[in-house]
Amino acid sequence: MASHDPTVAEQQRLKARALEIGNTLDVDAEAELRALLQSPYPEVRRLAASALGKLAPRRPNEFLVAEALARAAETDDRPQVRQYALKALAKYPRAALAHLDRLRDLARNPTLRDYVRAAAAEAVAAAQQANRQAYARTHHWCTRCRRIIGEEDFMQGMELFGKPYCRHCLDERILESKNFELVVDEAKKKRTEDGTAVQSQGERRIADFLSQRRIAYVYDERYRMAGDVRIRPDFYLPEFDLYIEYWGMDTPDYVANMKKKLFLYQRAGKKLISLSFRDFDRLETILAEKLARYIRL
Numbered sequence: 001m002a003s004h005d006p007t008v009a010e011q012q013r014l015k016a017r018a019l020e021i022g023n024t025l026d027v028d029a030e031a032e033l034r035a036l037l038q039s040p041y042p043e044v045r046r047l048a049a050s051a052l053g054k055l056a057p058r059r060p061n062e063f064l065v066a067e068a069l070a071r072a073a074e075t076d077d078r079p080q081v082r083q084y085a086l087k088a089l090a091k092y093p094r095a096a097l098a099h100l101d102r103l104r105d106l107a108r109n110p111t112l113r114d115y116v117r118a119a120a121a122e123a124v125a126a127a128q129q130a131n132r133q134a135y136a137r138t139h140h141w142c143t144r145c146r147r148i149i150g151e152e153d154f155m156q157g158m159e160l161f162g163k164p165y166c167r168h169c170l171d172e173r174i175l176e177s178k179n180f181e182l183v184v185d186e187a188k189k190k191r192t193e194d195g196t197a198v199q200s201q202g203e204r205r206i207a208d209f210l211s212q213r214r215i216a217y218v219y220d221e222r223y224r225m226a227g228d229v230r231i232r233p234d235f236y237l238p239e240f241d242l243y244i245e246y247w248g249m250d251t252p253d254y255v256a257n258m259k260k261k262l263f264l265y266q267r268a269g270k271k272l273i274s275l276s277f278r279d280f281d282r283l284e285t286i287l288a289e290k291l292a293r294y295i296r297l
């Protein structure tokens with residue numbers, strides 16, 4: 001018999017919607033699924049988590065998805081929802097890496113159901129595995145002293161700070177961070193002199209260089225997709241119709257993205273100044289040299 005209770009009807013509608021998105025792999029509905037993860041109905045949240053997992057091969061914004069799933073895994077009051085969120089998160093192993101500490105805590109939290117802890121342990125294992133694969137064939141060096149480092153040290157730095165350090169610099173870095181959580185959070189947002197939130201020290205220095213010279217800039221911290229290319233934060237100088245990109249990594253995926261993005265700039269006939277973490281030690285000097293081609297400083 002059909003129910004006329006409006007909340008039951010609403011719940012049915014939302015469940016059907018979550019299932020539909022999961023079945024049609026509608027990657028554009030990813031934000032809708034993240035919203036459904038907050039639904040008052042546990043079954044809707046479970047289906048939303050499951051559908052987010054199914055979307056993984058379609059490459060939605062994996063950082064936002066992973067953040068939403070990690071939050072559900074930690075805070076949902078239904079163990080089944082937590083379990084499904086963790087299973088889905090394991091399908092975004094590289095993005096899950098940013099939540100490794102939270103996942104490890106879940107895996108060893110004795111107050112949780114066994115199946116929730118098992119799902120958390122699986123997500124941890126998936127993240128570590130993906131990280132090893134992504135970096136297995138590249139050389140690594142210490143962010144701080146530039147010494148070539150081995151894979152173990154590299155992994156440890158990436159897991160703790162999102163940057164590679166040699167053993168010596170890593171110890172130093174840990175000592176510097178009195179409160180570990182705070183440091184990790186801080187690494188995500190850096191404030192420039194004019195108060196803009198940027199994502200790395202390099203970007204902060206570029207922003208400060210521009211504002212000190214009264215060069216107006218627009219900074220965009222959103223992740224957007226242009227075709228299959230993830231557009232990273234960039235600077236746009238409206239007075240000169242000029243773009244500045246700071247390439248912060250050299251992982252294979254990142255470099256592939258970078259090349260596609262450079263191609264897009266070129267094809268669109270955009271003026272672009274390209275800087276990378278390799279310029280870090282002389283960032284202001286190099287930026288000034290490159291800017292001088294377009295602007296009288």
Ligand SMILES: [Zn+2]
Pocket residue numbers: 142143144145146147165166167168169170
């Ligand atoms: Zn070092």
